[in-house]
Amino acid sequence: METFKKAPILATILFIAFLPASLSWAGEIKGKVTAQGMRSPENIAVYVDTIPGKSFDPPSQHVVVDQKKMTFIPHVVVVLKGTTVDFLNSDPVGHNVYWPSISGNKKLAHNLGTWPKGEKKSFQFNDLGTASLLCNVHPEMSGYVVVVATPYFAVTNKEGEFEIKDVPSGHYTLKTWSEEGKPVTQAVDVSSGTARVELTVKK
């Protein structure tokens, strides 16, 4: 009988004890990007900018960018700084991957050479910024690797929607990168649950 009387008290104590922990549980950032003057709101990178005092270890799993039907797939990929990207060739023609700079820094230009169907070449991106992927024999091919400082990022779908999961509670700066539009910066507060954001990217 005494045990039953003590149960609510115990539950309350436990709730109060774990309350701070619940407050630091991951939330998410969801939203929509509207494109003005651009063909489409698709393939816009949305990411949490550098968090002062915080660094993140790159994932051990590699990210894959394929070359198929003379197209880089996916067209835009966002990676955490230090991530290794595998460039795969799935076409029965020789392809090449190079970038003339990373965010305009030509010292970071790189050319991976040529490799046949079924093979891949890897590169670890250790510098923040955007690498414009090109193929020197098929100049219409275009892709992008956006290297960011945090693991909290997403790429918009055809409707411009995005979802960034597992974002710890806190106050952050959200940024965008797009092929045609100017970057946008917006502050966002993430508590437990979902933070909704509406962004407009202009050409």
Place this chain on the structure above:
Amino acid sequence: MLQRKASTSLLGAALGVSFLLWLVLGSVPRTSAIPAFARKYQTSCSTCHNNYPELNDFGEAFKKNGFKFPKDDDTFVKEAPVMLGAKAQREAFPKAVYPGEMPGSLPLGFRYSGVATYNSKQPSSLGFLPRTDLFTPNAFTIIAAGSFGPTLSFWIDNDISAGGANAAAGLGDGYLKVNDIGHYLGLPKDTLNIRVGQFELDLPFTQARSINLTPYDIYNQAGIAGAQGTTNNPFLLNIPQRGIEIGGYPNDGNFAWSVAVVNGSNNNPATRNSKDVYVRVSQRFNLERDASVRNDVQAAGPTGPRDHTSIRFGGFYYYGRNALNLDPTSPDFIPNVGTIHEPFYRAGADFRFKYRSFELYGLGMYGHDTNLLAMPATGAPLGFSPGPPVTFSGGLAEAEYWFYPWFIGLMRYDVVNSPTDFLNGASRHDTRNRLSPGVQLLVRSNLKLAFEYQRGWQQPIPNAQQFFRLNGFATGIDYSF
């Protein structure tokens, strides 16, 4: 001094006008850039062309494969063809029309051409020749090409309007090709193809799709006796001929052969009963150090796919029987002597060397036309006897270097040795030389600006013991869409 200053300022003005006008108009002689293919595959011109219309290794393979990607063509097509029957109709044949396909949209490309020229001053006794001529030749060309399925391909190009020297008005090539017909005979891939219609012969170096602003002199050499006899052969190697050609590219295209039977009357209806024959063979030797890439369409370079390091040797032979005195209704008809047959041939050898950003190629050729002399030499002929044949020899050598993918330097040398032309007053010596340095700029993948200087041979000035050299500077652009 005044004359030199005037020449210099005129040259500067011509260059300035050319530079402004290239923004709007201009082109080079007929080429084979095919925007229709770029649209079909949603790919840039540079996929197949390294200095269009010149083809890179991939473009050569594409062309030889009936204007299809060498491997897995279907996966690259972005513009679905119109099916003219389900594939299963093949089983229903002959009780149904064999199924085919045609391009999903009109496979058309367009080009406007114009070449601005600046000529050296010509002696007045030779007539008036303007020092500058803005955009002549001047042509608008339609090009259509593609395939009607796995084994049928076609090409049509037509200059809708043209004018001036070196312009080619009218139909250029118009042919249908059956690719890999040898497959049905159990032969290796691409061993046997058949092409019918009007087409440029399988020349070592195309004239119709040349990168140069001016034609190759040796191709333009005809067998004309003039005052030296009766030979009056209109045949020119660089003019499209009408006929049937069989050929093939076995061994991944490293070996090529062709045999064509043609009218021999250039791109005109037949003018005689006999047909001519043209034969060509060539062998390419792949010089890539890495043996594993030799069978690939392109070599794997450190900065991307590139043409194989290679050297190609080839030979060609053309035989025909020109005929004169055929038409009894002609005012020139000579009665009682019958048809005059004058066999002729052209024979030559060629090479092409490629190494990274450098190409060197050339050919040598010998031409021989039977020449008959009238008997008696004066008055109405009663017959003809063999005279000294009309012969000529010569060739060309050209080098290209890509300083950048868009900036190409050229140097070309043409030479023709024709004793008959010399005797007929065409040149100071038996041998005519021409040196043509040039520069080409790919402003865009489908827009090219070309500059070419020609240092011509010495020509006699009539009624004077003097000679002059007709030099010239040409500029033009080529754009297609």
